Amino acid sequence: MAAKKKRVATIQVPTAPARPGDKPKFAAWTHQPGDLSRPDPLTCTAADTTDHAHGLVRVLDDDAKASGPWNPDLSPDELRTGLEHMVRMRIFDDRMMKMQRTGKLSFYMRSLGEECVAVAQTMALETQDWIFPTYRQPAAQFVRGRDMVSMICHCIGNEKDNILGRQMPVHYSYRTGRYISVSSPVATQFSQAVGVAMASQYKGLDECCITWIGDGASAEGDYHYALNFASVFKPPVILNIVNNQWAISTHANLASGSSNFAARGLSYDVPSIRVDGNDFLALYSVTKWARERAASGAGATHIEVLTYRAGAHSSSDDPSKYRPKDEDEVWPGGDPIERLKAHLISIGKWSEEQQNELEEGIDSEVMAAYKEAVKFGDLANGPYPSSDSIFTEVYEDIPWHLQEQWDEMKRLRGE
Amino acid sequence: MAAKKKRVATIQVPTAPARPGDKPKFAAWTHQPGDLSRPDPLTCTAADTTDHAHGLVRVLDDDAKASGPWNPDLSPDELRTGLEHMVRMRIFDDRMMKMQRTGKLSFYMRSLGEECVAVAQTMALETQDWIFPTYRQPAAQFVRGRDMVSMICHCIGNEKDNILGRQMPVHYSYRTGRYISVSSPVATQFSQAVGVAMASQYKGLDECCITWIGDGASAEGDYHYALNFASVFKPPVILNIVNNQWAISTHANLASGSSNFAARGLSYDVPSIRVDGNDFLALYSVTKWARERAASGAGATHIEVLTYRAGAHSSSDDPSKYRPKDEDEVWPGGDPIERLKAHLISIGKWSEEQQNELEEGIDSEVMAAYKEAVKFGDLANGPYPSSDSIFTEVYEDIPWHLQEQWDEMKRLRGE
Amino acid sequence: MAEMNIVKAVNSALDNMLEKDENVLFFGQDAGYFGGVFGTSEGLQNKFGSHRVFDTPLSEGGIAAIAFGMGINGLRPVAEIQFADYIFPAYDQIVNEIAKVRHRSGGEFWCPVTFRTPAGGGIRGGHHHSQSPESQFTHTPGLKVVYASTPYNAKGLLIAAIECNDPVIVLEPKRCYRGPFYGDPHNVPTWKDHPEAQVPESHYTVEIGKARLALEGNECTVIAWGAMVHVAQAAIRESGISCDLIDLQSLVPWDKEAIEASIEKTGRCVIVHEAPKTSGFGAEMAASIQERCFWSLEAPVNRVTGWDTPFPHTTEWDYMPSPARIAEAIHKTMEE
Amino acid sequence: MAEMNIVKAVNSALDNMLEKDENVLFFGQDAGYFGGVFGTSEGLQNKFGSHRVFDTPLSEGGIAAIAFGMGINGLRPVAEIQFADYIFPAYDQIVNEIAKVRHRSGGEFWCPVTFRTPAGGGIRGGHHHSQSPESQFTHTPGLKVVYASTPYNAKGLLIAAIECNDPVIVLEPKRCYRGPFYGDPHNVPTWKDHPEAQVPESHYTVEIGKARLALEGNECTVIAWGAMVHVAQAAIRESGISCDLIDLQSLVPWDKEAIEASIEKTGRCVIVHEAPKTSGFGAEMAASIQERCFWSLEAPVNRVTGWDTPFPHTTEWDYMPSPARIAEAIHKTMEE
Ligand SMILES: Cc1ncc(C[n+]2csc(CCOP(=O)(O)OP(=O)(O)O)c2C)c(N)n1
Ligand SMILES: Cc1ncc(C[n+]2csc(CCOP(=O)(O)OP(=O)(O)O)c2C)c(N)n1
Ligand SMILES: [Mg+2]
């Protein structure tokens, strides 16, 4: 029936801009601080953010100078706190990664190059706001004051892991800090966060919920559910796509045929902004703006956080197998820590010496926490949470069939 | 922790523009034929269709005069064929609906007010193109020459139903006409159609696949999958949202926080057009344009077909329970049959007498087909497909466990 | 006490709970203004407001996701899935997320959501308006699964589910919404005068985990749930055998005491369900019964189920277990 | 003939089929350029081109949907789901659509798609990188379900699945990708010198529907699939009981002759699987065995399974059936 036809290609599959052996390709950034206005968060419509969704909100320029309407005018103390948390995350990650290599952890995922995301965004919120993270926003816990020992105990799956060794490392749960349990299936939290926010809205509380999704994960149905339900019910939710350009080995050009993720929100009638994700000030400021919208009842905000996954996806992969080794150096967004540090130094509120001191201090802090944590066991050597933890909290109460199985396990354990 | 806060509303739930007892509310159309250019289909980018996605492509104006760059300049014969198929669909639907009330069918769904969609769009395609319909595009089968008797045999679930009474009425399958089996779960066909098109593309054939989804169903994940995969792999697929403004009792403002469905495609980088779905010429022309894109390897097109569901959702509901009775009369898009008829008369190629003759002819055709079909049984009286049909075609061959069960059924039947 | 059909009983359960607990919300497709395609929530939006009873977009995955979020943030969401066949787009949210969140978070977060959904065949719904997907949920630790059969347990189980701090799937036999169904499509009684249609208008529960002895006998145990309870009842009458008829009501957890006591008494068992045989919940029941009561069994546990095929439209009466088929199985079980 | 581990055997199956049939395409997340997170498709994109072996967006639902479309339009798509735990977003497309399209269309359309996916625990994957969801597919008429255990059957079953005109779910025991697993995490052998690691480099099939007798004995029948075949083997050795060990390989349809013959010989049966007990496929096996072989059984059919809880991370060795637990069940079965 159908005639054969000359076609240039059969199935068209986008190739990554650069693979090992290629020269990294990045379009140079033309966006500068001051390019984009800061609309009134309370009255702003999706259409009012068209330029913001297609542009890039920046505050720090290439020389680490802050300017423009999005400059949040943070105090040096606040900036130093942000810097400190980012550095803490990086050093913590380094230590955990080393420990993973020695078998003390089964697995690990770093935030390398993206530390700013969780730190700046959490700092821009109120303490009562809910945080619904992926595995790349553990730093939010530092902002919320979580004890590092308990974080390590989780990662090394020991006796004191507050989730009792039930999930892989980096799947933190920290209710006191309103940091909601991480789960492995990607994207699910994005739509769930809308429900969290609807509950806050229903109860009439001054709370919002912030959540994140990866560029890759945005291809799941949950992304669509989240935007659509948020658009219909207008709950106080902040929906961030962290476009770090890679989903394991797959470049973002396979996550979407469009290179812009922010603009998707516009088509759901949700105000949408694209922001330099390694610019602490810009990200803080945009998040604060979204929080103002949430607090006022204006509804959701959609934010594309543009950054770069500087490390491997996880401890299980070697990125030199699928992308040029030097990509992270060439990437125009730089390093969030270096950029905030340079800014602080340029305004005379920080120095290389202070930075060294900070790093050394945190290094000791992490080492001390680590030493404390391993006292309660680690994955290589135990002790682990008791295997009783298998049966508890599956349901509120233990139904008879679980009780029978638990008894059987105890019997097998020789009890 | 969280402070109580005055809020105007708790959960914000959009209300339908008008409910029973209210005056119907429709924004008057400002769009006119000639408003929108016809871009070159082969080189057109998504951005080039921004105006088309936010506007409304029309060819017939309110006086049924055709004009503008989208005028497909169809011959009077072609227009009459289109008119004929639409009238056929309407009369067919009326007959089936009556029969449903007498129990000859278990259930029925009309295309009332939307007959143009399947007719104009299918006519704009080549015969080798795949049609992946919902339950509201059965008219495509008329265009593809399906024998009406066999369609009725399906609906009344008799012995000659080509799908052997396995699915509800209106779930046609017509392989000869490349009309793919309808299935009840909404939205699934939308993403599947992308795969159909990828296969055509892979084989290098000059084929495309057209599919539809409802305004309501576009909230499912499959909508997102379809647009995203189409955007990434650029297969020859035509993705239509039929915005008939209702999903059973739910207004389109609950399907999306945005009143525009077309523009969503832009954010996937897929050229997108909003078209007057009751304007035969406009819809034909836009579809032809999309087909040219598909044939050239330019990839997918996303089309919002704006129309109005003039009847009940199905034989199971009474729309006067959830929307104003006279909404369909006030709706600015009119009736697709009346509009095409008026156009043909206005150009001197048709008359009221011819229309009467046509309707009478089709009436007899439908009655004759109906009489022929019921010879093979109907749902009220049988004979039905043999219950053996339960076991066949579950798999290509019958596995042992099905054979055992089949044998048991035969034994129970007394064989 | 009032005479109610299942539609009314479900409505009454929702009404009681919306009244009693301001953390209860009810939502679903067409469930708000219209009151649901089966009318189960008629009048509730008017009574409680559209912030408590509302329509949602047509997205089961989204519905489950917001239910998750509301649940962990202190509400008791009750979500309607319009037909049980359409619960599958929400399957990931239910089995990977909702079911596991209490455990995965070390008890820090939990999700007391109830899904209620019309299930089962008998209304000429064909492939996708007829399925009974219970066993596709019983394999998931963290979920409870119940299946109503009468106005009385439809209301009592639904209230128990809403009050339960675990997620519960509540299946309602749509074939029985307006009357019990004894397997004869030509004889369609209403719930009028049926003892199980006497339903308190106020709050009560039917305990999750407990079965109901629908008929008492001593020669054979028949276990059924949903619409099949009534068909089995007709079959038992037809068979002339003295049977315990156990309306399971609760599948996870199921009522060990009731089942074991009956099997120990009768030594024989027939299980009836509408869903396909292979890996239906009847498999779990049969496996468990032979594990637990092997030495009491005088015959193999027999299953009478839907065939291992998709659910048909015109021939659905040949698909679903009929009284004759069940009666025959009872006889066969007696003869071994 | 070459010595292969399962990764290599899967790769070889894909290689053979891509070579043999130009209608075969292979795709999935990270499955193209990178060759899959477990390396099962390494080298294939280079060899066959990115129009035949390619990466997809991170959307299991979308992957299943395009597989459906390609399948009904004449191709033989093979889709990888990166972990079996992530198949659930595609559940609706698989159980409501792919499984039913042949039947629903009166045979006009059918969908010869293969899903292959790494399943099971033992790699410290926690809740969502460890599940064995086989029974969540065995309840769906229209699907075939197979579970590999060795390099030889991993390749042969995969080729059979790709050539099958029905949709097939192929589960691969990720724990055994690089070596059989005998239940001792501290002793991790490779496939070196294992007889089932001798794999032809060219095309062959392992018939869907046929089990493999992994050990022959006469006192008890042990039925297992996936990684549990090897654990059961260790257990049998430990038990000192002479057992038939049946590697089921194919769950739908399962090998009636092999099972019945063995049970009739031994009169005793233990079933082992990793998935939770309730409504696991062991329930179907036990129910069917007592139905079909009741008079041969000298003891109840016993199930040794994962507990009815989510899959844990640090304590996974306490979750999965261990040789000791299985051996104990064999002894218990012998003693009744
Ligand atoms: C539903 C689901 N499918 C697949 C995976 C396996 N997986 C884990 S992370 C990942 C890539 C995620 O990429 P992205 O969303 O961009 O987030 P990033 O890792 O870059 O932060 C994949 C495929 C998963 N966890 N969940
Ligand atoms: C997955 C799924 N959920 C729910 C339904 C029940 N249902 C059938 S049609 C329909 C409304 C569809 O509305 P829309 O998509 O706007 O299409 P229309 O009927 O207006 O053509 C619903 C909710 C279904 N068929 N499938
Ligand atoms: Mg990423």
Ligand SMILES: [Mg+2]
């Ligand atoms: Mg509609």
